[in-house]
Amino acid sequence: MGKKIKMTIPAKARKSVFKELGKANKAFQKKYPGDKMDRQPVHTVYGGADLFKYNSAEKMGKVALNAFTTYAPNFIVFARAIESLGYEAFPRTKGAQTRLLNTVAKYTEDQHKARGTWLAHTTYNKIIEKLKYEAVEDFRIDFEDGFGNRSWDEEDKIAVQAAKECAKGMAEKSLPPFIGIRIKPFTEDLKERGARTLEIFLTTLAKHTKGKLPNNFVVMLPKVAIPAQVTALVKLFELIEKHTKIKNGALKMEMMVETTQSVIDEEGKNPLKEFVKASKGRMIATAFGTYDYTASCNITAKYQDMGHGVCDFAHHFMKVALGATGIWLSDGATNVMPIGPHRGTDLTAKQMKENIEVVHRSWKKAFDHTRYSLWKGLYQGWDLHPAQFPMRYAAVYSFFLESYEEAAERLKAFVEKAAQATLTDDVFDDAATGQGLLNYFLRGLNCGAISEEDALATGLSIEEIQSRSFLKILEGRRGSLRE
Numbered sequence: 001m002g003k004k005i006k007m008t009i010p011a012k013a014r015k016s017v018f019k020e021l022g023k024a025n026k027a028f029q030k031k032y033p034g035d036k037m038d039r040q041p042v043h044t045v046y047g048g049a050d051l052f053k054y055n056s057a058e059k060m061g062k063v064a065l066n067a068f069t070t071y072a073p074n075f076i077v078f079a080r081a082i083e084s085l086g087y088e089a090f091p092r093t094k095g096a097q098t099r100l101l102n103t104v105a106k107y108t109e110d111q112h113k114a115r116g117t118w119l120a121h122t123t124y125n126k127i128i129e130k131l132k133y134e135a136v137e138d139f140r141i142d143f144e145d146g147f148g149n150r151s152w153d154e155e156d157k158i159a160v161q162a163a164k165e166c167a168k169g170m171a172e173k174s175l176p177p178f179i180g181i182r183i184k185p186f187t188e189d190l191k192e193r194g195a196r197t198l199e200i201f202l203t204t205l206a207k208h209t210k211g212k213l214p215n216n217f218v219v220m221l222p223k224v225a226i227p228a229q230v231t232a233l234v235k236l237f238e239l240i241e242k243h244t245k246i247k248n249g250a251l252k253m254e255m256m257v258e259t260t261q262s263v264i265d266e267e268g269k270n271p272l273k274e275f276v277k278a279s280k281g282r283m284i285a286t287a288f289g290t291y292d293y294t295a296s297c298n299i300t301a302k303y304q305d306m307g308h309g310v311c312d313f314a315h316h317f318m319k320v321a322l323g324a325t326g327i328w329l330s331d332g333a334t335n336v337m338p339i340g341p342h343r344g345t346d347l348t349a350k351q352m353k354e355n356i357e358v359v360h361r362s363w364k365k366a367f368d369h370t371r372y373s374l375w376k377g378l379y380q381g382w383d384l385h386p387a388q389f390p391m392r393y394a395a396v397y398s399f400f401l402e403s404y405e406e407a408a409e410r411l412k413a414f415v416e417k418a419a420q421a422t423l424t425d426d427v428f429d430d431a432a433t434g435q436g437l438l439n440y441f442l443r444g445l446n447c448g449a450i451s452e453e454d455a456l457a458t459g460l461s462i463e464e465i466q467s468r469s470f471l472k473i474l475e476g477r478r479g480s481l482r483e
Helices: 011-031 056-071 075-082 094-104 109-115 118-133 152-172 191-209 227-243 272-278 290-296 309-322 349-375 386-401 404-416 431-447 452-456 462-466 470-482
Strands: 043-048 138-142 178-182 217-221 253-257 283-288 328-330 381-383 422-424 427-429
Touching: 043 386, 056 118, 056 349, 056 386, 075 094, 075 118, 075 349, 075 386, 109 118, 118 386, 152 178, 152 191, 178 191, 191 227, 217 227, 217 283, 227 253, 227 272, 272 283, 272 309, 283 309, 290 309, 309 328, 349 381, 349 386, 381 386, 386 431, 404 431, 404 470, 431 452, 431 462, 431 470, 452 462
Parallel strands: 043 138, 043 381, 138 178, 178 217, 217 253, 253 283, 283 328
Antiparallel strands: 422 427
């Protein structure tokens, strides 16, 4: 050991400084705990409350699978529709496609990769598997835009009906993993209607379930503009919990960012953290409302699109304001439905061709929108029709699959070199990049694009990956080496 260095600052004074700093650091960590370890759904499906049934998720899955296999009967057609990597080399004629399909049926994974068919083939099969066992990850029983303005008697009756169907779904275990309701906004003209539907639905549900809520149940409050609207919802939660068998604190909420005032308030500040504070710990997510927000920015209908620059602005504000808070972020929806103009089972070849062109064009738009959201770090979005589901999963799976090998190799190199900045080929990797690579595997595992076996190729254990901190992993590895 070297000579002991004498410190200039007295130990007591140093300890006092660190004690004060410790208080500030802990207060900061409490406000910014980091991302939640819980599974985040990759989409939320919004459907009118009047149409909701206990088995709606199962029915939508069948519709989605039928649409996919009808308009993408094999991975070649699918790849050409979305212009998947390497699609240009795939044959166009039916005869050539049949020959390739017969050949690839015998391919190993290495042969698929060598011949450029692996990504499209793997993604296609993952989509079919997903649509069969869990097509819907999250669903909102919608009493707002997807429901419209109806008479109070009619909305009352549908609120009761939807709650009973939800209770039946709980009993039958047919609900999706995540579910909730969207009520009308707490604007001055709609606040009483929104609150009434909330009370009727939850009171009816509690009566039929003895106070138990579905797993991952949440109430969506749209068009939030001021913290007082969030405060009002929380107070209603408290009253409903008090007067039903619903457990205190069980009701959770999410809000929609779809007005300019929810991005910049009257004082020129971003109010999102104030909305979160007003929720008293009940806020779990925020969702972006593409079309209301673009309308509030005076964008004309033709240009109201998820790729518009005003959406990028709002997205980045959301990410900066709510980063490391544990609040999930969700993007909006593509409003062009993949539905052909011709219906029926006896379509002519020309009519079927027109349907395919319309559906493929809509699929490509939805695929590109979702990819763009993923590129911006928004890992959840909306779907409005079952025929959109295949492209949701196509975008998510391909986004992660196409960079898997590179990410696995780079992360493995990081771990092996125990946190020393390294050069992997011509890409310089530092600790921040290591965290980015770790985030890739966390998100890839979360959505099902990659398996636990795939993740283990990094040299990390599942427990290490789930720690969500690259620095913690390295500290643990260094500690093991010292021992």
